[in-house]
Amino acid sequence: MTTPTLVKNILNTAYDDIPYSVVEHAKKSIKNWMGVAIGASYHESVEMVLELKKDLQSGEQVSILGRTEKVDLLLGSLINGMSSHIFDFDDTHLDTIHHPSGPVAPVVFALGEHYDFTPKELLRAFILGCEAELRISNAVYPSHYDLGWHITSTTGGFGAAVAAGILLKFNEEQMLNALGLAGTQASGLREMFGTMTKPFHPGKAAQNGLLAALLAKKGFTSSKQVLEAKRGFAATLAPEYDLDRVNENWGTQWELLKNAFKPYACGIVLHPAIDACIKLREFATPENVKEIQVTVNPYVLELTGKKEPKTGLEAKFSIYHSGTIGFLEGDAGEDQYKDQVVLRSDVLKFRSKINPTVDKNLKEDEAIAKVILNNGKEYIVKIEHATGSIAKPMTDNHLNSKFKKLTVPIIGTEMANKLIEHLDSFEELLTLKEIVKLCTEENVLA
Amino acid sequence: MTTPTLVKNILNTAYDDIPYSVVEHAKKSIKNWMGVAIGASYHESVEMVLELKKDLQSGEQVSILGRTEKVDLLLGSLINGMSSHIFDFDDTHLDTIHHPSGPVAPVVFALGEHYDFTPKELLRAFILGCEAELRISNAVYPSHYDLGWHITSTTGGFGAAVAAGILLKFNEEQMLNALGLAGTQASGLREMFGTMTKPFHPGKAAQNGLLAALLAKKGFTSSKQVLEAKRGFAATLAPEYDLDRVNENWGTQWELLKNAFKPYACGIVLHPAIDACIKLREFATPENVKEIQVTVNPYVLELTGKKEPKTGLEAKFSIYHSGTIGFLEGDAGEDQYKDQVVLRSDVLKFRSKINPTVDKNLKEDEAIAKVILNNGKEYIVKIEHATGSIAKPMTDNHLNSKFKKLTVPIIGTEMANKLIEHLDSFEELLTLKEIVKLCTEENVLA
Numbered sequence: 001m002t003t004p005t006l007v008k009n010i011l012n013t014a015y016d017d018i019p020y021s022v023v024e025h026a027k028k029s030i031k032n033w034m035g036v037a038i039g040a041s042y043h044e045s046v047e048m049v050l051e052l053k054k055d056l057q058s059g060e061q062v063s064i065l066g067r068t069e070k071v072d073l074l075l076g077s078l079i080n081g082m083s084s085h086i087f088d089f090d091d092t093h094l095d096t097i098h099h100p101s102g103p104v105a106p107v108v109f110a111l112g113e114h115y116d117f118t119p120k121e122l123l124r125a126f127i128l129g130c131e132a133e134l135r136i137s138n139a140v141y142p143s144h145y146d147l148g149w150h151i152t153s154t155t156g157g158f159g160a161a162v163a164a165g166i167l168l169k170f171n172e173e174q175m176l177n178a179l180g181l182a183g184t185q186a187s188g189l190r191e192m193f194g195t196m197t198k199p200f201h202p203g204k205a206a207q208n209g210l211l212a213a214l215l216a217k218k219g220f221t222s223s224k225q226v227l228e229a230k231r232g233f234a235a236t237l238a239p240e241y242d243l244d245r246v247n248e249n250w251g252t253q254w255e256l257l258k259n260a261f262k263p264y265a266c267g268i269v270l271h272p273a274i275d276a277c278i279k280l281r282e283f284a285t286p287e288n289v290k291e292i293q294v295t296v297n298p299y300v301l302e303l304t305g306k307k308e309p310k311t312g313l314e315a316k317f318s319i320y321h322s323g324t325i326g327f328l329e330g331d332a333g334e335d336q337y338k339d340q341v342v343l344r345s346d347v348l349k350f351r352s353k354i355n356p357t358v359d360k361n362l363k364e365d366e367a368i369a370k371v372i373l374n375n376g377k378e379y380i381v382k383i384e385h386a387t388g389s390i391a392k393p394m395t396d397n398h399l400n401s402k403f404k405k406l407t408v409p410i411i412g413t414e415m416a417n418k419l420i421e422h423l424d425s426f427e428e429l430l431t432l433k434e435i436v437k438l439c440t441e442e443n444v445l446a
Numbered sequence: 447m448t449t450p451t452l453v454k455n456i457l458n459t460a461y462d463d464i465p466y467s468v469v470e471h472a473k474k475s476i477k478n479w480m481g482v483a484i485g486a487s488y489h490e491s492v493e494m495v496l497e498l499k500k501d502l503q504s505g506e507q508v509s510i511l512g513r514t515e516k517v518d519l520l521l522g523s524l525i526n527g528m529s530s531h532i533f534d535f536d537d538t539h540l541d542t543i544h545h546p547s548g549p550v551a552p553v554v555f556a557l558g559e560h561y562d563f564t565p566k567e568l569l570r571a572f573i574l575g576c577e578a579e580l581r582i583s584n585a586v587y588p589s590h591y592d593l594g595w596h597i598t599s600t601t602g603g604f605g606a607a608v609a610a611g612i613l614l615k616f617n618e619e620q621m622l623n624a625l626g627l628a629g630t631q632a633s634g635l636r637e638m639f640g641t642m643t644k645p646f647h648p649g650k651a652a653q654n655g656l657l658a659a660l661l662a663k664k665g666f667t668s669s670k671q672v673l674e675a676k677r678g679f680a681a682t683l684a685p686e687y688d689l690d691r692v693n694e695n696w697g698t699q700w701e702l703l704k705n706a707f708k709p710y711a712c713g714i715v716l717h718p719a720i721d722a723c724i725k726l727r728e729f730a731t732p733e734n735v736k737e738i739q740v741t742v743n744p745y746v747l748e749l750t751g752k753k754e755p756k757t758g759l760e761a762k763f764s765i766y767h768s769g770t771i772g773f774l775e776g777d778a779g780e781d782q783y784k785d786q787v788v789l790r791s792d793v794l795k796f797r798s799k800i801n802p803t804v805d806k807n808l809k810e811d812e813a814i815a816k817v818i819l820n821n822g823k824e825y826i827v828k829i830e831h832a833t834g835s836i837a838k839p840m841t842d843n844h845l846n847s848k849f850k851k852l853t854v855p856i857i858g859t860e861m862a863n864k865l866i867e868h869l870d871s872f873e874e875l876l877t878l879k880e881i882v883k884l885c886t887e888e889n890v891l892a
Contacts, residue, residue, distance in 0.1 A: 048664040055660055056518045057505025072502045148677030184643055185650065187633040189682055191675045197630055197668040200661075204631065214501055215646075218494040222643040229637045231594030236635055 002228040002243045007175045009250045010132060010162055015124045022254045023427065026127045031403060031423040032091050032261045033084050033101035034065060038439050039334060039406030040086035041066030045196040049079050049203075062110045063440035066410045073110045077160070077210050080106040082203030085152075087334050088316070089265045089406075093258055094390065096137040096151055100259055102202030103156025104129035104163045107210045111167045112432035119429045125166035127256060133159025134255035136227065138245040140238035145190070149237060153188025153201035160209020161216075168217050173224075180222025181212035183233040194313070261399060263388045264332035266316040269300045269364060271386035273319055273356075276369035277326035283379035284371045286328060286346070291353050294323055295368040298358040305356075312337040321347070323354040323369075333405050365389050407439065415443045448674040448689045453621045455696045456578060456608055461570045468700045469873065472573045474842075477849060477869040478537050478707045479530050479547035480511060484885050485780060485852030486532035487512030491642040495525050495649075508556045509886040512856045519556045519660075520653050523606070526552040527649030531598075533780050534762070535711045535852075539704055540836065542583040542597055546705055548648030549602025550575035550609045553656045557613045558878035565875045571612035573702060579605025580701035582673065584691040586684035591636070595683060599634025599647035606655020607662075614663050619670075626668025627658035629679040640759070707845060709834045710778035712762040715746045715810060717832035719765055719802075722815035723772035729825035730817045732774060732792070737799050740769055741814040744804040751802075758783040767793070769800040769815075779851050811835050853885065861889045 040046065041064060050064065053071045062076030063069075064083075071079065081102050084090050090099045108126045111117070117125075136155040145151050161182035165175045185208040188201040216222070226232050227243060234241040264274050273294050280292065296319070306318035315321040315337050324347055325336040341347060362368070370380040385391040387398070394402070400420050407416045419438045422429060429435065437443065486492065487510060496510065499517045508522030509515075510529075517525065527548050530536050536545045554572045557563070563571075582601040591597045607628035611621045631654040634647040662668070672678050673689060680687040710720050719740050726738065742765070752764035761767040761783050770793055771782040787793060808814070816826040831837040833844070840848070846866050853862045865884045868875060875881065883889065 045666060048661060048666050051664055052660060056520060057507060058518070059503025059505075061503060072504070074502060148682035180638065180641070181643055181646070184635045184638050184647070185633050187631050189630045189669075189672070189677060189679065191669045191672060191677045191679075191682075192626065192630050195626070195667040195669060197627055197666070200627070200666075201630070214498060215494060218497055220491060220494050220643070220646075221641040223635075223637045223641060226635070226637060231635060231637045233635065233637075236594035236637075 001225065002246050003176060003179055003225050005247045006132065006227070007172050007179070009247055010128050010166070011172060011175065013128060013251060015120045017251065018124065018127055019254070022127060022256055023123055025257055025259060026123055027423060027426050028261065028399060029091050029101050029130070029256065029259055030105055030126065030426065031420070032399060033105045034419070034423065034439070035403035035406040036087055036089045037080055037084035038066035038410055040083040041410065043083065043086045045086065045199065046079060046083050049082060061114045063113060063436050065436070065439050066444065068441060068444050073114060074207050074210060076110045077106040077206040078203040080109060080203070081206035082199045085199035085202045087265050089262055089334060091259050091261055092268065093134050093137065093255060094260050095258060096134065096141040097145065098134060098137045098155065099152045099202060100130040100134055100159065100256065102152055103133065103205035103209060104159040106203065106206040107160045107163045108167070109432065109436065110210065111164060113436050116431060117167055119427045119432070121167060122432060123427060125163040128166055129159040129163030130256045130259070131254065132162040135246045138255070139243050140234055140241045143240040144238040147239060148190050150188035150190050150192070150198070150201050153205045154186040154237060156202055156205030157182040157186055157209040157212070160206045161212040164210050164213030165216065168213055170216065174216045176224040177220060177222040178213045178216035180224065180226040181215055181220065182209050183226035184222070185212065186233060186237065258390060260388055260390060261394050263394055263398060263402065265334045265337050266322060266332060267303065268386070270304050270319060270322045271388055272296070272365050272367035272383040273300065273369070274322050274326040274332045275383045275387050276367045276381050277323045278330050279381045280327055280369055280371045280379065281330055284373055286350060288373045288375070289353055289371055290374050291355055291372045292323060292327065293370045293372070294319060294354060294356045295359050295362060296356065297362045297364045297366070298360050299364060301356055301358050309342055312339045312342055315342045319356050320351045320354045324350045333402065335405065410445060411439050411443055412445050415439065447671065448692050449622060449625055449671050451693045452578065452673070453618050453625070455693055456574050456612070457618060457621065459574060459697060461566045463697065464570065464573055465700070468573060468702055469569055471703055471705060472569055473869060473872050474707065474845060475537050475547050475702065475705055476551060476572065476872065477866070478845060479551045480865070480869065480885070481849035481852040482533055482535045483526055483530035484512035484856055486529045487856065489529065489532050491532065491645065492525060492529050495528060507560045509559060509882050511882070511885050512890065514887060514890050519560060520656060522556045523552040523652040523656050524649040526555060527652035528645045531645035531648045533711050535708055535780060537705050537707055538714065539580050539583070539701060540706050541704060542580065542587040543591065544580060544583045544601065545598045545648060546576040546580055546605065546702065548598055549579065549651035549655060550605040552649065552652040553606045553609045554613070555878065555882065556656065557610060559882050562877060563613055565873045565878070567613060568878060569873060571609040574612055575605040575609030576702045577700065578608040581692045584701070585689050586680055586687045589686040590684035593685060594636050596634035596636050596638070596644070596647050599651045600632040600683060602648055602651030603628040603632055603655040603658070606652045607658040610656050610659030611662065614659055616662065620662045622670040623666060623668040624659045624662035626670065626672040627661055627666065628655050629672035630668070631658065632679060632683065704836060706834055706836055707840050709840055709844060709848065711780045711783050712768060712778060713749065714832070716750050716765060716768045717834060718742070718811050718813035718829040719746065719815070720768050720772040720778045721829045721833050722813045722827050723769045724776050725827045726773055726815055726817045726825065727776055730819055732796060734819045735799055735817055736820045737801055737818045738769060738773065739816045739818070740765065740800060740802045741805050741808060742802065743808045743810045743812070744806055745810060747802055747804050755788055758785045758788055761788045765802050766797045766800045770796045779848065781851065856891060857885050857889055858891050861885065
């Protein structure tokens with residue numbers, strides 16, 4: 001009985017049962033999540049959803065991170081979950097291409113801001129929510145994703161419901177009902193990729209999961225075996241699945257530790273090539289470069305072979321642009337994928353010097369770059385593991401610098417630094433409101 | 447291109463293009479929907495969802511039918527959609543087991559009460575919403591339903607979005623985006639049957655479809671080919687499908703005309719047997735009956751063979767109880783499936799006289815009943831088509847009497863009669879508020 005066992009596992013895991021390495025990784029995940037959410041908080045799609053506040057005469061319970069507005073618990077979960085996925089710059093569980101924070105953190109923040117919980121309760125809720133959704137993703141990946149489901153969206157609702165259920169102090173029956181209600185709302189099609197509806201998905205999963213928990217709290221009844229039933233979640237949404245993966249090694253293996261952070265605001269397959277081009281800056285300056293040869297796994301070039309991108313979104317699928325800005329600017333953040341950067345004359349000119357080739361002996365997270373200077377000299381670098389991979393995670397400094405690039409334009413340097421400080425000592429806070437206030441209310445510059 | 451063609455068909459269909467027979471059937475559908483929604487409006491599951499009003503500090507925009515409370519547009523759509531499916535007594539498109547009004551009518555009522563539309567605009571929105579959802583259901587039934595999807599819930603969201611889009615005066619692009627947003631929220635598992643989460647489904651579909659339309663109105667972007675895309679709705683949620691069925695015979699064939707109303711508050715398979723037992727009342731009184739032999743298609747007994755039901759919900763799957771109350775009370779409405787009726791001594795005693803047998807030569811909507819009296823006399827009746835089937839629809843009187851049984855306890859005879867009058871002349875109303883007021887505010891007895 002997969003679902004009842006999962007519920008028992010969740011409820012029997014106290015904060016003190018969680019290794020500190022997992023807590024540390026959770027804190028980083030939350031920091032990364034807040035950074036991308038604040039960074040995208042003035043995107044036009046956020047403005048659109050925020051207009052619902054007026055349409056619905058919404059209550060004012062939860063802050064929109066990076067903004068001055070407050071909305072109700074459900075709308076707040078939708079918006080904060082959505083904004084964190086807009087730049088495609090959020091965290092990734094590499095085994096399942098699931099972005100775990102997006103559906104879970106908004107619920108922890110909504111309930112955490114509106115009610116009072118200790119930081120340890122909030123961390124426990126976040127961690128167990130992520131653990132639940134990632135383990136369910138493990139069970140249905142890849143057939144579920146291949147069929148057409150946006151896995152962050154579908155299994156994310158379970159994570160959101162678990163996080164809410166922990167905070168609302170659920171017993172077994174309530175948690176079972178919450179999972180049933182979350183599972184029956186599971187949705188989100190990959191067909192939506194490339195439209196505003198993609199980032200809508202983790203927000204909606206957060207909202208659905210929170211709604212599930214709010215109803216379960218009142219005694220609303222649902223299936224007690226949503227994962228494993230004959231017509232349950234797995235059987236209906238995945239052609240192949242292995243439900244043993246949901247509960248195996250519970251408490252000894254933590255999926256959240258496999259959660260990776262992106263240094264660059266594009267698909268992970270491009271990251272080793274960008275790393276390599278950044279490293280070449282040690283050996284050459286733009287005016288001396290005749291050519292940069294970038295060698296990658298064939299799959300990488302297949303996905304990112306766009307030679308003449310016209311927009312930032314297209315440039316995220318271009319090794320030509322990505323190598324160029326890596327070399328010219330030493331970074332590939334959201335700034336380097338702005339439309340005006342993609343069309344800048346120096347960028348356009350340098351792009352023709354990027355010469356990609358493929359080598360099937362290279363792994364997907366490897367890349368080789370060779371710079372040939374105008375004077376004939378050559379330098380070569382090899383990336384064994386891309387920055388941000390599990391083998392070579394982003395350093396704390398790098399994560400903080402990403403956070404600041406995303407948040408300083410919106411809340412200024414002082415508040416960004418304070419936020420980092422607070423988030424790094426999350427478990428010592430008095431309330432979540434201390435954190436939220438730094439990036440909302442009068443602390444927003446806009 | 448299924449989706450763009452559907453959108454063109456919808457937008458090109460003016461009120462005057464719709465045959466009056468379809469308008470008449472729409473009015474009956476709305477009356478039947480209101481009756482079941484009002485009838486269940488004090489069910490404990492409604493009370494639970496209504497508590498969200500306080501949790502969310504919801505705005506007061508839309509009335510809960512049968513009650514005095516008002517909530518916001520989205521919560522109102524959820525609650526009115528849910529209450530209409532609680533008794534399993536709502537309308538059914540027999541070809542696809544889809545209950546069309548549940549997801550569509552709440553949206554028409556929410557927008558219609560909060561804003562001002564002419565009754566003809568409201569009828570057009572309702573009809574085109576139903577037509578869209580039923581045609582999409584035709585395209586994916588039965589594989590989609592067999593896989594485990596509650597079809598009223600999944601395709602219902604499209605219907606809700608279309609109805610809202612008509613009222614919000616969408617152009618083609620907005621309607622395409624609304625369908626994309628509705629499709630990506632499509633959800634609802636049959637595993638939930640037998641719990642409060644089943645009636646939650648049409649309510650959630652209404653809410654999702656309305657949310658889709660509210661966002662599309664603001665320019666939110668989505669897939670423009672949600673039905674037919676490689677990883678779109680049909681390919682992801684149905685093992686087999688025929689998308690030609692979505693647009694074929696548009697404007698000449700109306701799926702809404704195949705919408706049937708239930709005379710009895712149980713599964714349709716039991717209806718011919720109940721009809722037969724009611725008819726036997728012409729020939730016998732309870733104290734004279736030795737035995738009633740009921741002959742049905744084998745499938746019917748397979749689904750309804752529960753010999754000793756203990757609760758109303760179980761009794762809905764019992765030919766023994768259903769035959770008994772049909773004969774004893776001449777009806778099988780929600781009252782006859784109350785827990786206390788199921789356990790009443792005269793009902794228990796008579797139940798053992800019901801003797802079902804099967805005959806595979808009988809169709810599912812046929813039944814034969816033979817009463818054997820204590821004096822040895824026998825009388826036999828045959829039902830060729832059950833009451834409420836397309837071949838033998840409920841009469842206006844029967845529909846009105848069902849409506850009154852459901853609504854009089856909540857709003858009294860005077861208001862129930864006025865409601866029927868108003869609903870029968872729906873297109874001549876000034877505003878929807880006139881109708882809504884009769885079953886809300888100070889007109890509620892409770």
